[in-house]
Amino acid sequence: MVVVLPGYIGEVREWEGRSWFPPGPQLAVCLSGGKESLADLTDGELLEVAAAARRQTSWAQARELAAIAELAGRRAAGGVEDDPRVLSAHESVTDEVAAALTVTGNAAASLVHLAERLADDLPGTREALEAGRIDLTKARVICDVTESLPADAAERLETAALEKAPDQTSGQLRRRISRMARRLAPDAVEERKREAVRGRRLEVWDNPSGTANLALCDLPPEEAHAVYNKITAAARGLKHEGDGRSLDVLRVELATRLLGGAEFPEAVRALLEQAPHVVEEPPAPQPGDDVAIPALAAMAERRLAHVRARVSLDVRPVAVRQAAQRIHDELAERRDTVCQGDEETHGRPGYRPSAALRREVEERHGTCVYPSCNQPSRRCDLDHTIPWRPGLTCRCNLAPLCRRHHRLKQSPGWSLFQIWPGLLIWTTPAGAWYIVRPDRT
Template identity: 55%
Template sequence: MASLAEVKAFRGEEREWEDRSWFPPGPQLAVCLSGDKNRLADLSDAELCERMAAARRQASWAQAQELAAIAELAARRHAQDEHHDPDYRVLSARESLLEEVSVALAVTGNAAATLVHLAERLTHQLPGTQEALQAGRIDLAKARAISDATDHLPDSLCARVEDTVLDGVEERTTGQLRGKIKRLVRRLAPAELEEQTRKTVKGRRLELWESGHGAAGLALIDIPADDATAVHNKLTAVAHGLKQDGDARLIDQIRADLALQLLRGIPLPEALHAPPVDAEPPASTPAVPDTSEEIGDSVAEMVGHAAQRRLEELRAHVEFHGRLADLPRLAARTVQDLHERLAPLRDTTCGHGKPGYRPPAALRRQIEARHATCVFPTCNRRSEHCDIDHTTPYGTRGTTCGCNLAPLCRRHHRTKQTTRTNETTGWRLFQPWPGVLIWITPAGTWHITLPSRQ
């Protein structure tokens, strides 16, 4: 029988991506994916399928590297926790880790917590899943499915479930994988599954989030499955009834409108006849230019660029001399130097001089208008629900003034406070210009927060 190569030679063609399913992810596959000769227009349909599968394997490999780095950083922060007494006023090293991951990856605190938990689970309880992710046999969604479904199990049973579900995992979708794990856990550990269900339901909640284009999402999370099914079935039955009566809306739209009317307190049957929800966003009011802040905005932008240049120079210097451990201390010194150099211009522009520790109501409104949310890089908590913090502590050269105040939610206020207890590994926060905040993480990376309207 002729080989595949002989068949291709007979046809007078050579396909770069055919039968590449064996190619493992890693640096070599990255080179293949980025090669100029692999232009998509030149590939056959079969090669395009092979290439998309190869790209998925490569993405899984990269995600495994990301999680491994998170797990290593987590291990180092755990070691720091063991050498420090707990202090409720500041974040623990574990909590600080979540903030570091959050700013490093530009994700929310909840997303960072999910990644840290998954990274530690793969490292300690699910090594087979970690290996499958790195080998490109599964993607991140499947790794999360395995982790979530086995989170409550003893280690011995967790390993047994993992071994079973990884057999043939490449051929299953995430939904099929979750179903198999659920059936397996129900058979092997019914008591543990029931206990985990009770714990999950205790965390039930109503979540609200913006979904874009002036719309939002509202959802009941972790309610009992039977209750969720009953509510959904009832709304569906009513929606089908309205549809049969000639309602032009889609079933999904009727269900959503009906649920919203009921939650707003409109009883049946009035809710059935309520008009459809008007999803058009209100017309926005044109922004009125504020010429009084134009100079400050320009200076803020210059401060940001100057800080970036200084920090890049610093990083190059430290890396050249191989003293990476000194990066947090040297970065803080550099930003402090920038803060002091701008002092004369800051003093002239700001004027200073607000008596007392607590800012007056007018000054607080000014700070809240300048920053609509907490000034931590990834935080979205509204500034009116935040503490108005003195960037430089009050009484130690810190004044109650617009150039030294910024909104910090209670958690990130505690993040900033770690500087007081640990000058070496704590977080550092500077405000070299009113409204321009520079954060330096325990690892020495830095992040600039500008006024909201920028």
Template identity: 60%
Template sequence: MSVPAEIVGHQREWADREWFPPGPQLAICLSGGKERLADLTDDELLQVAAAARRQTSWAQARELAAIAELAQRRTQAEADGDPDYRILSARESVTEEVAAALTITSNASATLLHLAENLTGPLAATGAALEAGRIDLAKARVVCDLTDQLPEPVVERVEAAALEKASTQTTGQLRRRIRRIVQRLAPEAIEERKRDAVRRRRVELWDNPSGTSDLALCDLAPEDAHAIYNKITAAAHGIGHDGDTRSLNTIRADLATHLLRGSPLPDAIRDLLANPCADADLVSRPDDVPSAPASPPGHTSLTVTMPNGASGTPSSDITRGPLPSGGSEGRHGGEGELSVLADVIDQRLTQVGGRVSSRELPGEIRRAVRWIQRGLAEAREAACRGDDEVHGRPGYRPPVALRREIEARHATCVFPSCNQPSHRCDLDHTVPWRPGVTCRCNLAPLCRRHHRLKQRPDWRLVQVWPGLLIWVTPAGAWYIVRPDRQ
């Protein structure tokens, strides 16, 4: 595709191109190194920034359209079959497939899927505005969130009114405008949506990059939330007037912490007044900090611990000739061979994927994974059994020591994008017990959601070596999960 001459050869490269439409041609105009920006005027730099945002909106619209199309295909396939309540639905399966493909959490993926279905369905005009670069993704989310669960005629009128000025408004201004319109058109729906949200009230906790944590009461009734906030604020003002020099926000946080830990309000106020600079008391002392894991986060330990205490690893090269089938090289490889095995498996699957068409990909990848699993089976069992006469443990339920070993090997659920701590997960037999065994080479932590996902016939989970697992998605993508530490 050629670039207009006035764009590349004129001194004012971006002059009068404020609404150059997004798409492949604009992508070419935006390409090039940072040195090209040095020759632009301030006004042109702002136009480049605005053009880049329009291009981003176009790309995000394409992303959402692709997600919506995938969801439609999967749900249609399920509608033609007989859904099983014991496994995840097709829509939930797509959520996890997108989460793995985009390396995002399941919650973020569910939000994207909900947005994608709305912008290609009842809010198609908003989706078109996003694709044309007239609004960005944040504004599209505002329209989607504030029209959710409203009657269809109301949604159409609200969307049309919102898009009239959306391109010239901030998200806050757009949100206020939509709320006024909805309150006028559908007050009953607004009240019902609020009641439904209050029924789902909860407490949430999450960690921050700074090493601190946030604690929040979510979806409270407005009168309750404001009453709690006003009471804490009034007490914090009183503490400040009595000589506490900390900021009002700090006093509010400290007072709320004392109250939630069980101190009555008079005692909490007295404690804060007696210790006006007690910030250090709110930070964990070294003795309270749990010891760090043996391996840093994200590090893969490369040895496999055998029942007899020896270390063993599989043979490393599976790209040439047959896979390892036991022998000393399968039990006593050198340091790092488990990581090498994961890399070589990935190379093998990449080679398979490069030789077949997209339609053949899912079946070919599954066959390749089965072949790899069978090729490593004898070496895996020999290395895992060590000097024990019998491979595995009797019974279905693993002993406590084995559970702890598996939880130490994988700190979280073994689905690629899941962060559920392993001690809250099911200890799943990768190959179902009988014919599978209760052993370190056949156990892995799976949260209940991803345990149900694994039961779907279009997903595949294989443990080719203790702690080294391969997920295969319905589309034929594969994800290799390595142990966090041994």
């Protein structure tokens, strides 16, 4: 069914539909102007400007890296190697870049390395950055994950990465292609891990707030997680005993005492004795058919794109929200049938899901279902997409939301629809939409 919203067609605005506009000198002209030039734009147009500025930034960064690569190539061609009296060509150009760009030596070395990788080994990534399809952070992720891989594996990984990179956050991209790297070149990945572990270290650095960070870097993952889990378990025990401080604060207090030389039982006991026993209100409960998901996601994308093309920016938020609601309502009977199975009803009585249902939903989505969030689902609220009563406690109405995005969902102008178990649509106050698919069905 095509969603037709008569009367919504309005005037075409300056920035409407500029998502196709490629970066370069022409886009730079379009983006010029002071702050006052933004005052008359709609919310949707402001987001178009922000997205265009990001594409332009990627283009400029690609030019910066191309210039660095060209300079590095010239210095390498004319440098004197194996002379202990002078710096190597690579070291020299790194210092040259650091001085010219007013960055640290480490930052300059990172730029030179990335520039050389993009110029020599990752042409597709270089082109995607220059075209504004990815940003510098994603280019670094692809560079990092393909480092030290055999050439054929690196080429396959780059191709696969660029297929979905424009629609993924850097964290999502890193997780996805890291899994692929382990399948394509397990020996190279394992050797790189061993090399990193050999360089494990303790680092400290100051923050602008006047505090400092202390980090154990490049530990074997099993050791790092074991330490974290042990400290977390003790912190949860302190919370259970009535300590009103947050888990984050308790973890830091425990770790600080342990690194200071205290035995584990002594550290826990000392914290328990000095705990501010604040009586806190307990947190309020926060509110597939697998073969159908690709087809339904494509259908939803077409419907919502049709609405975007047909309506003006002024009414787009309402129109997109209405279209998503219609899609949700159209699928209600089929969705209920799938969830019901051979039973007469689906869902379970009561607000809280069973342990088995929670595991199913957390396995379906490994992270919070907000498109750019990487919070693991095990640390999220299990949210009823339609609030409980009338919403059901069911696999078709539950999804993990971190506390921040749980609150966002309930904020004015935002909506979340679960049109199929694990297939969700977010709509924003500006009339944008984001379709979230399950990691597994």
